Structures are given as structure tokens and as C-alpha cells.
Amino acid sequence: MDTDKHGFKTVLLRHETILFAVLAAEWIFFDAIGQNFGTYDNTCDILRHSCEIGLLALAMTPIILTGGIDLSVGSLLGLCAILFGKFWRDAGMPVPLAAACTIGVGALAGGLNASLIAWLRLPPLIVTLGTFSLFRGLAEAITHGVDTFTDFPASFLFLGQERWLGIPAQALVFIAAAIFFWLLVHRTTFGRSFRAIGFSPEGARYAGIPVGRRVAMVYVLAGIISAIAAIIYTARLGQAKADAGTGYELFAITAVVLGGTSIFGGVGSIHGTLLGVAAIAVLHSGIAHALLPGEMAGMLTGVLLILALAGSILPKTISDLRARKAALKIPKQTA
Amino acid sequence: MKFFTKRLAALLLLAGLTGLTGCNKPAEPLSTGSGNQTSGRKELTIAFLPKSKGNAYFVSCAKGAQRAADELGDKLIIDGPTDPDPARQNEIVENWITLGVNVIAASCENKEGISTALRKAQAKGIKVVTYDADALPDARSFFMNQATPQGIGDALMDEAARLCESNGEFAVITGSLTAGNQVAWRSYVEERRAAAYPNMKCDAVEACDDLKDKAQSETTALLSTYPDLKLVLSTTSLGVPGAAEAIKQAGKTGAVKNIGLGLPNENKRYVHDGVTQSVILWKTADLGYLTVYAADALAKGALKPGDKTFKAGSLGEFQVQGDNIMLGKPFTFNKDNIDLFDF
Numbered sequence: 001m002d003t004d005k006h007g008f009k010t011v012l013l014r015h016e017t018i019l020f021a022v023l024a025a026e027w028i029f030f031d032a033i034g035q036n037f038g039t040y041d042n043t044c045d046i047l048r049h050s051c052e053i054g055l056l057a058l059a060m061t062p063i064i065l066t067g068g069i070d071l072s073v074g075s076l077l078g079l080c081a082i083l084f085g086k087f088w089r090d091a092g093m094p095v096p097l098a099a100a101c102t103i104g105v106g107a108l109a110g111g112l113n114a115s116l117i118a119w120l121r122l123p124p125l126i127v128t129l130g131t132f133s134l135f136r137g138l139a140e141a142i143t144h145g146v147d148t149f150t151d152f153p154a155s156f157l158f159l160g161q162e163r164w165l166g167i168p169a170q171a172l173v174f175i176a177a178a179i180f181f182w183l184l185v186h187r188t189t190f191g192r193s194f195r196a197i198g199f200s201p202e203g204a205r206y207a208g209i210p211v212g213r214r215v216a217m218v219y220v221l222a223g224i225i226s227a228i229a230a231i232i233y234t235a236r237l238g239q240a241k242a243d244a245g246t247g248y249e250l251f252a253i254t255a256v257v258l259g260g261t262s263i264f265g266g267v268g269s270i271h272g273t274l275l276g277v278a279a280i281a282v283l284h285s286g287i288a289h290a291l292l293p294g295e296m297a298g299m300l301t302g303v304l305l306i307l308a309l310a311g312s313i314l315p316k317t318i319s320d321l322r323a324r325k326a327a328l329k330i331p332k333q334t335a
Numbered sequence: 336m337k338f339f340t341k342r343l344a345a346l347l348l349l350a351g352l353t354g355l356t357g358c359n360k361p362a363e364p365l366s367t368g369s370g371n372q373t374s375g376r377k378e379l380t381i382a383f384l385p386k387s388k389g390n391a392y393f394v395s396c397a398k399g400a401q402r403a404a405d406e407l408g409d410k411l412i413i414d415g416p417t418d419p420d421p422a423r424q425n426e427i428v429e430n431w432i433t434l435g436v437n438v439i440a441a442s443c444e445n446k447e448g449i450s451t452a453l454r455k456a457q458a459k460g461i462k463v464v465t466y467d468a469d470a471l472p473d474a475r476s477f478f479m480n481q482a483t484p485q486g487i488g489d490a491l492m493d494e495a496a497r498l499c500e501s502n503g504e505f506a507v508i509t510g511s512l513t514a515g516n517q518v519a520w521r522s523y524v525e526e527r528r529a530a531a532y533p534n535m536k537c538d539a540v541e542a543c544d545d546l547k548d549k550a551q552s553e554t555t556a557l558l559s560t561y562p563d564l565k566l567v568l569s570t571t572s573l574g575v576p577g578a579a580e581a582i583k584q585a586g587k588t589g590a591v592k593n594i595g596l597g598l599p600n601e602n603k604r605y606v607h608d609g610v611t612q613s614v615i616l617w618k619t620a621d622l623g624y625l626t627v628y629a630a631d632a633l634a635k636g637a638l639k640p641g642d643k644t645f646k647a648g649s650l651g652e653f654q655v656q657g658d659n660i661m662l663g664k665p666f667t668f669n670k671d672n673i674d675l676f677d678f
Binding site (some may be wrong): 035049052150288 | 388414415417419421422425426427429430431432434435445446450451455
């Protein structure tokens with residue numbers, strides 16, 4: 001067990017090192033061929049553009065660690081965005097109260113996922129596929145697909161568009177969330193229990209881990225984070241519409257998997273996810289600044305994902321092959 | 336050991352982040368350097384943003400835009416969203432801001448949302464024009480207005496009257512009874528009829544909910560309800576092929592004429608079969624061409640607020656109404672010219 005864990009650990013470290021090297025290579029490459037890519041302004045833009053997906057990816061990491069998945073985060077972002085607009089414009093709430101209520105709704109929506117998955121023991125893929133449609137459908141029904149919330153006060157738009165102490169305001173929220181999730185996953189018993197559940201839910205249960213409560217916790221957290229991402233998204237665009245965050249769940253999952261978290265659960269890290277988010281965001285921005293067609297971003301993200309995964313598995317495969325060869329040689333010599 | 340490796344990873348990450356933010360190079364304008372400066376004109380970089388990239392309508396707009404940019408010697412960047420994320424247009428514009436383009440020409444999917452990014456561009460000294468779908472007025476200098484509701488209403492009614500020789504009954508298929516643009520177009524059709532063609536009578540207005548199938552079933556019902564019907568007029572693009580299918584299946588090809596707003600490609604078959612007589616829209620390539628000419632002139636100071644006319648290369652003079660540059664009268668696609676267009 002101990003050696004096994006150690007083996008996984010070295011692979012994990014290797015993966016993140018590789019990913020960091022890829023990220024650095026991307027940066028150097030686009031800085032060389034792109035126009036005004038490595039500027040401070042653009043760095044801030046990259047940060048701004050990746051905050052929402054970054055937040056969702058952070059929340060997705062513990063979920064995938066437990067062997068689950070949450071496909072509903074993008075739809076929930078859309079629902080929370082328009083509810084935030086409703087609370088502010090139609091219910092006349094001040095922005096902070098509207099934001100608090102929105103986060104409450106996010107927690108409730110996450111709670112819905114959590115109760116179906118943790119207590120009814122339904123598969124997360126099916127549950128969140130259902131709520132994926134449900135949340136987006138609700139958002140569209142509430143606004144009839146056309147109502148748009150806009151004209152937010154400048155003090156609120158500051159969160160999405162301005163800089164505070166020289167860095168984009170929403171990046172501070174993102175950094176705070178990153179630290180929170182890093183501590184949760186890597187420095188608490190919660191994090192260890194997520195991994196244990198990911199390896200074997202039954203084993204974790206026998207080991208005395210309250211599996212249901214732990215699983216519920218990660219989905220509720222994802223709901224809360226989706227709501228926070230919705231508020232940041234609204235501040236960045238200056239508008240809230242029912243189609244906000246379309247497709248973000250897949251970007252988030254891609255970033256998590258690129259960051260080295262196993263889709264089967266049990267293995268993964270928050271810093272890996274952060275590197276995954278950064279690698280994708282830098283790629284998107286770099287392609288635009290190198291005046292390459294935007295479609296390439298999707299294509300190269302795919303290539304990156306496959307390369308990074310292959311790169312982290314290759315050393316292990318090679319050593320396995322060697323071990324097998326050596327094992328074959330031994331009987332020959334004895335014979 | 337365990338602590339050490341973890342700390343190392345965190346440290347690397349931190350170093351990465353500070354490295355990224357530390358690269359504080361001054362931004363350079365995009366167009367200096369190897370530009371074509373022998374002719375003494377300044378090469379501009381114009382960024383052209385469609386609502387979506389693969390859409391045939393915008394592809395043909397972009398063709399006109401590229402032709403204009405080639406004539407002017409400007410560099411044209413065309414990029415647009417390929418996925419349905421409504422934030423993507425903002426990201427593209429923000430990338431263009433740091434890239435340092437001179438002018439941005441945008442067709443706006445989300446009026447309020449993209450205006451945020453366009454205002455930011457203006458604050459950085461980038462000129463902004465819009466085409467096809469406008470932003471908020473304070474987020475751009477000029478809007479290329481492809482057609483006014485009155486222009487569309489008049490063109491539809493005039494074409495209907497021409498086909499019916501200003502006499503007889505017709506029916507209207509509309510996208511929806513309440514949508515703003517549909518209401519405006521219908522009211523101008525009626526205004527034109529009352530003013531110029533008093534001998535024509537509108538029997539009915541039916542909504543097809545922007546569905547081809549519904550346009551077809553509504554038209555079938557109209558054909559049996561009003562035996563003297565001479566023409567069906569659709570104010571929505573899916574109405575035209577829907578009505579055409581109904582007329583064809585009722586065996587009334589040619590006896591009942593069919594016209595409306597629409598795209599050439601989805602109507603070609605019916606136009607060649609003689610079911611549909613005319614499809615009305617604007618020349619999308621001309622819209623792109625005008626947009627790039629206006630963008631270029633705006634950046635060079637040749638186009639200013641208050642101008643009454645604007646000359647765009649080989650297309651000649653355009654009227655300017657306030658901050659709208661008018662593309663002019665809609666274009667009628669018919670049997671003779673429809674194959675020249677691909678969108």
C-alpha cells in the first residue's frame with residue numbers, strides 16, 4: 001500500500017512538472033510570435049477571462065476526486081446570473097444582498113444535486129445531466145429567453161472590469177478560493193477522505209468516513225462556487241442573460257483532467273487544476289495574439305490534454321515494460 | 336520529503352504567476368514596422384467581428400470586408416465565436432485591445448454585454464463601428480444600418496404590388512405577432528399598401544413562430560380559406576420556404592405568388608421551380624465592404640460625426656443619418672440573379 005501510494009505520488013509530481021513546462025513553453029512561444037502577448041495588460045486579461053472557469057474547475061476537483069462529476073455547474077452559473085439580476089432589478093435588493101441571496105440559491109441547487117447523489121445514491125453523471133437541463137431550462141423560463149439584466153451600478157462592475165492594487169478585482173476572489181480549496185484538499189482530513197472515497201466508497205465507509213456527508217459537501221460547495229462565478233461573470237460582461245456560462249462545465253472538467261486529476265477519482269491536486277486552467281487560458285489568449293484562427297484553441301486544447309496525459313503515463317508504462325522484460329529474463333538465466 | 340515536494344510544487348506555481356505578471360513590456364502598436372508605407376498611407380489594422388464564425392451570412396459579409404481591406408491596403412483580422420458562449424465576443428474584443436488594433440467593426444450578439452468591451456476599446460483610443468446588429472450608441476461611433484424597417488416594408492409591398500399588378504388579395508406570414516422588428520415591418524407594409532396600392536387587400540396575418548413547418552401549415556390553411564389569394568408575403572426568413580412548400584403541394588405554383596424576406600440559399604430551389612418569385616434582403620458582401628471603408632475612414636479622420644454622405648470605394652455614395660450609415664434599399668433576389676449569391 002505504502003509503495004503503491006508512493007508510486008502514484010511520483011507520477012503525480014511528474015505530471016505537474018510536465019504541465020508546468022508546457023505552460024512555460026506556451027508562454028515563451030506566444031510571447032515570441034504573438035503581438036503584445038506578454039504585456040501586463042494581457043496578463044490581467046488572461047486572469048480575468050479565466051476566473052469563472054477557474055472557479056468552476058476548483059470546485060470540480062474535489063468532486064472528481066471522490067469519483068463523481070458535476071455537469072450542472074455551467075447551467076447553474078446561468079441560473080444564478082439571471083436570479084442575481086432578478087433580485088437586484090425586480091426585487092429591488094441592494095447588490096450585496098442580491099449577491100448573498102444568489103449564493104444561497106447556489107447552495108440550494110448544489111444541495112439538490114447532493115441529496116440525489118449522496119442519499120438516493122443515484123449516479124452523479126445522470127443526476128447532474130438532469131440538473132444541467134433543469135437549471136438552464138429554469139433560467140430560460142424565468143426570462144423567456146429574452147429578458148436581459150443590465151445597467152448594473154459601476155461599483156458592482158468594478159468587480160469584473162477594474163483592477164484593485166494592480167490586479168483584476170475578481171482575481172482576488174479567485175486566489176482566495178484557490179487557497180481555500182488547496183487547504184481543503186491538501187491540508188485537512190476532508191481532502192484525504194475525498195481521495196479515499198474516490199478509490200473505494202465502500203472501503204471508505206468501512207474505515208469510518210461519513211461518505212454521504214462528505215460527498216454532499218463537495219456538491220454543495222460546487223453550487224456555492226457556481227453562484228460566485230455567476231456574480232463575477234455578470235460583473236465582467238455587465239449583463240446577465242439565460243445563456244450565461246454555456247459549455248463552461250466541459251471547460252472546467254478539461255482543466256481538472258489536464259491538471260492530472262484522475263477521472264476515476266482518488267488521485268489529483270488543486271495546484272494541478274490551477275496549472276490546467278492556466279495552460280488552457282494562455283493557449284486561448286496566445287492564439288488570438290498570434291492572429292491564428294480561434295478554432296485552433298479547441299483543437300490544441302485537445303492535443304494538449306492527450307499529450308499531457310500521455311506524458312505523465314509514459315514513464316510509468318516504460319518502467320512497467322522494463323520490469324516485465326526483466327521478469328522474463330530471470331527465468332531464462334536460471335534455465 | 337513529502338512536505339518538500341509539495342512546497343516545491345507550490346513554489347513553482349507562485350514563481351510562474353509572478354513570472355507571468357512580471358513581464359511588463361510596453362505595448363506596441365500593431366501597425367508600425369513592415370507596413371506598406373511606400374504609398375505614403377498608413378496601414379491600419381481593422382478587426383472584424385461576426386456574431387458567429389461559420390454562419391454563411393457572415394462569411395459573405397467577411398468576403399466583402401476582405402475586398403475592401405485589399406483595396407485600401409489595410410490589414411484585416413476576422414475572428415468570431417465558434418461556440419455558443421455569450422462571453423466569447425467580449426474575450427475576442429479584449430484580446431484585440433491588448434493586441435493593439437486600430438479599428439474594431441462588430442456585429443453584436445449581446446448588445447449590453449459587448450458594449451462593455453467596446454467602450455473599453457474606445458477608452459484605449461481604438462475606433463469602433465458596428466454593422467448588422469448595433470451596440471449601445473455610446474459604445475461605437477457609427478452603425479452600418481443595412482435596412483430600416485420602412486425600407487424593408489416598402490420593398491416587400493412594392494414587390495408584392497408589382498407581381499399582382501397592384502390589384503388583388505394577399506396574406507402575410509409573420510414570425511411572431513409581438514416581436515418588435517416583425518411588428519415594425521408589418522406596419523410599414525400596411526402603410527405602403529394604404530398609401531400606394533389601395534386596390535390590394537390583405538386578407539390575413541398569420542404567425543409561424545419562426546418555424547418552417549408552421550409556415551407551411553398556415554399557408555395551406557390560407558390557400559383553402561381564401562380561394563382568390565394571389566400572393567403570400569413572409570416577413571420572416573423561414574416563412575418563405577415554408578409557404579413555398581405549401582403552394583407547391585397545393586398545385587398552385589405560379590397561380591399564387593410567393594415572396595418575402597430571406598436568404599438566397601434556402602430559397603434557390605423554389606425560385607428555380609417558379610414557386611417563389613422574389614426573396615428580399617440586402618447584399619451582405621456590400622455590408623461588409625461598406626463597414627471596412629467606414630472603419631478605415633473613421634480611423635483616418637475622413638469620416639466624422641455630422642457628415643451627411645460617405646463615399647465607399649466602388650460602391651459610391653451612402654447616406655448618413657445621424658450616426659447611422661445607410662446601406663440603402665434592400666436587394667431583390669430572383670430567378671436571374673439568385674445563383675450569383677451564396678449565403
